Amino acid sequence: MSFNILISDPLSEDGIFPLRQAEGMNIVVDTTCTPAELAEKIRDYDALLVRSQTQVTRDIIENAPNLKIIGRAGVGVDNIDLDAATEHGIIVVNAPDGNTNSAAEHTIAMLTALARKIPQAFNSLKSGEWDRKSFIGVELKNKTLGVIGLGRIGAEVAARAKGQRMNVIAYDPFLTEEKAKKMGISSGTVEEVLKAADFITIHTPLLKETRNMINAEAFAIMKEGVQIVNCARGGIIDEDALYDAIVSKKVAGAALDVFEQEPFVGHKLLTLPEVIATPHLGASTIEAQESVAIDVSHDVVTFLNGGAVRNPVNLPSVSKEVLAKIEPFFDLSEKIGIFLSRLSNKVIEEVNIYYAGELAESDVRPLTRNTLKGLLKRNLGEHVNDVNAKYLAERFGIKVNEHKTSTTKGFSNLITVEITTASGIRRVSGTLLNGLGARIVKVDDNLVDISPEGHLLFVKHKDQPGAIGRVGTMLAVENINIATMQVGRSTVGGDAIMMLTVDNHVKQENVSRLKELEDIYDVIAIDL
Numbered sequence: 001m002s003f004n005i006l007i008s009d010p011l012s013e014d015g016i017f018p019l020r021q022a023e024g025m026n027i028v029v030d031t032t033c034t035p036a037e038l039a040e041k042i043r044d045y046d047a048l049l050v051r052s053q054t055q056v057t058r059d060i061i062e063n064a065p066n067l068k069i070i071g072r073a074g075v076g077v078d079n080i081d082l083d084a085a086t087e088h089g090i091i092v093v094n095a096p097d098g099n100t101n102s103a104a105e106h107t108i109a110m111l112t113a114l115a116r117k118i119p120q121a122f123n124s125l126k127s128g129e130w131d132r133k134s135f136i137g138v139e140l141k142n143k144t145l146g147v148i149g150l151g152r153i154g155a156e157v158a159a160r161a162k163g164q165r166m167n168v169i170a171y172d173p174f175l176t177e178e179k180a181k182k183m184g185i186s187s188g189t190v191e192e193v194l195k196a197a198d199f200i201t202i203h204t205p206l207l208k209e210t211r212n213m214i215n216a217e218a219f220a221i222m223k224e225g226v227q228i229v230n231c232a233r234g235g236i237i238d239e240d241a242l243y244d245a246i247v248s249k250k251v252a253g254a255a256l257d258v259f260e261q262e263p264f265v266g267h268k269l270l271t272l273p274e275v276i277a278t279p280h281l282g283a284s285t286i287e288a289q290e291s292v293a294i295d296v297s298h299d300v301v302t303f304l305n306g307g308a309v310r311n312p313v314n315l316p317s318v319s320k321e322v323l324a325k326i327e328p329f330f331d332l333s334e335k336i337g338i339f340l341s342r343l344s345n346k347v348i349e350e351v352n353i354y355y356a357g358e359l360a361e362s363d364v365r366p367l368t369r370n371t372l373k374g375l376l377k378r379n380l381g382e383h384v385n386d387v388n389a390k391y392l393a394e395r396f397g398i399k400v401n402e403h404k405t406s407t408t409k410g411f412s413n414l415i416t417v418e419i420t421t422a423s424g425i426r427r428v429s430g431t432l433l434n435g436l437g438a439r440i441v442k443v444d445d446n447l448v449d450i451s452p453e454g455h456l457l458f459v460k461h462k463d464q465p466g467a468i469g470r471v472g473t474m475l476a477v478e479n480i481n482i483a484t485m486q487v488g489r490s491t492v493g494g495d496a497i498m499m500l501t502v503d504n505h506v507k508q509e510n511v512s513r514l515k516e517l518e519d520i521y522d523v524i525a526i527d528l
């Protein structure tokens with residue numbers, strides 16, 4: 001297999017070594033594409049690797065019929081239209097750990113430079129002045145640093161600020177008092193942090209909820225003379241409100257690495273002596289760039305070769321340990337979905353999936369996605385995959401419920417999928433038998449034991465002597481060899497089923513002929 005990979009932002013050459021080493025990867029580096037050129041070029045690519053510069057818009061995604069994965073060599077994915085990627089079944093991966101240290105160090109550098117007016121003093125010196133009066137700074141020691149967003153970078157910044165003997169107060173929706181205590185910092189609400197801080201540093205992602213969170217109202221409750229650092233994302237601070245707050249002397253200084261529009265040139269904020277800025281350099285170190293490029297290259301190669309990625313952004317991320325437990329069920333859960341979609345061709349209104357036994361203790365969301373993928377494949381073919389299966393089910397108005405139960409009916413693990421349609425409920429159960437592999441063990445109320453692979457024939461008939469023989473004879477006439485056969489019934493003389501595995505695909509005309517036989521109610525050919 002060979003894949004076309006486009007790298008559209010500058011990535012560390014050492015970092016993409018794993019990609020260059022991997023077999024079958026045709027790599028093109030083109031960091032000069034305009035959006036229109038990229039939208040044209042992307043058609044031929046299986047993978048796209050970016051940093052924060054390339055805007056991976058819906059337009060680009062919709063022009064990318066072969067695109068399977070977008071790798072973001074860094075943390076923030078606000079330059080990628082995640083909804084569009086998910087809808088088109090394109091997985092997005094990032095590199096969340098590789099630049100944490102660099103971004104935290106840059107934040108501390110900006111904080112210190114801001115407090116001591118280092119860039120302003122340097123500019124003055126370079127312009128031939130020896131001015132020691134205009135650049136009086138303030139100490140960080142004993143000042144309060146307010147940290148908004150205490151994730152990876154925020155926590156590293158907090159730890160370093162403590163090293164500067166600052167008091168740290170933080171707000172993060174996931175910060176408990178206990179965790180704050182362990183870190184030797186205080187926790188508070190956003191308002192409490194904004195009111196208490198002498199310096200404020202932002203470390204949240206840019207989300208709907210965080211866009212413009214530092215606005216005129218936020219500035220109003222801050223201390224007079226507060227100083228602000230933003231090494232997270234432009235758009236979290238309202239730039240007009242920041243300008244006004246600096247001009248009115250409410251804010252004594254701001255250190256900005258990120259901006260609403262990048263490149264950030266000719267902006268009024270840059271005319272203010274209180275503002276220092278860098279051109280989005282938080283992650284620009286040799287170490288961080290190498291590390292994020294390695295991580296993302298690894299995930300791209302693994303994914304294209306059919307493996308599970310480490311850092312999915314638009315898929316639930318499960319630990320290695322959980323993955324090891326549930327991965328053997330991937331195929332079974334998809335096959336149950338395909339099986340059910342063949343049993344009933346009615347519009348699915350609801351899907352209930354019951355996980356029993358050892359599975360009930362695991363994170364089974366990837367299995368649910370596999371089942372949905374199987375269910376939707378009948379109508380959507382290869383357009384449905386793990387990434388968009390849930391989205392598509394929601395779009396079609398299908399209610400999906402996951403249940404965990406300890407009732408295993410004698411199996412050590414059991415997956416039962418139940419679909420509700422206007423014609424009623426259909427149900428299939430499968431298990432993984434130790435040493436024997438996957439088995440479908442129940443179809444509706446009938447116990448069976450079939451391997452979910454190859455060509456199957458599901459026959460519903462009257463529990464009456466002769467029905468099985470007639471089916472066997474008809475298949476023989478059509479030269480269709482029966483490999484295995486299972487019969488099941490819930491009551492003697494009532495409805496019964498035959499599950500046959502046959503050596504070749506059963507054509508629709510043969511299915512129709514079988515349906516015409518006496519006491520045969522229904523015949524469905526299923527290829528798994």
Ligand SMILES: NC(=O)C1=CN([C@@H]2O[C@H](COP(=O)(O)OP(=O)(O)OC[C@H]3O[C@@H](n4cnc5c(N)ncnc54)[C@H](O)[C@@H]3O)[C@@H](O)[C@H]2O)C=CC1
Nearest residue numbers: 075076103149150151152153172203204205231232282283
């Ligand atoms: N300047 C640069 O070059 C770099 C910038 N970044 C930016 O920094 C951001 C943070 O990165 P990490 O710490 O690695 O991410 P993270 O995911 O580890 O941490 C983000 C934290 O923000 C918190 N958060 C979310 N919404 C919030 C809200 N409304 N109020 C307060 N906290 C909220 C989350 O709970 C989480 O703990 C990234 O999303 C990225 O945009 C990251 C790396 C380099």
Ligand SMILES: O=C(O)CCC(=O)C(=O)O
Nearest residue numbers: 051052074075076283284
């Ligand atoms: O240097 C870059 O690619 C930007 C890093 C960044 O902003 C991020 O990782 O979120």
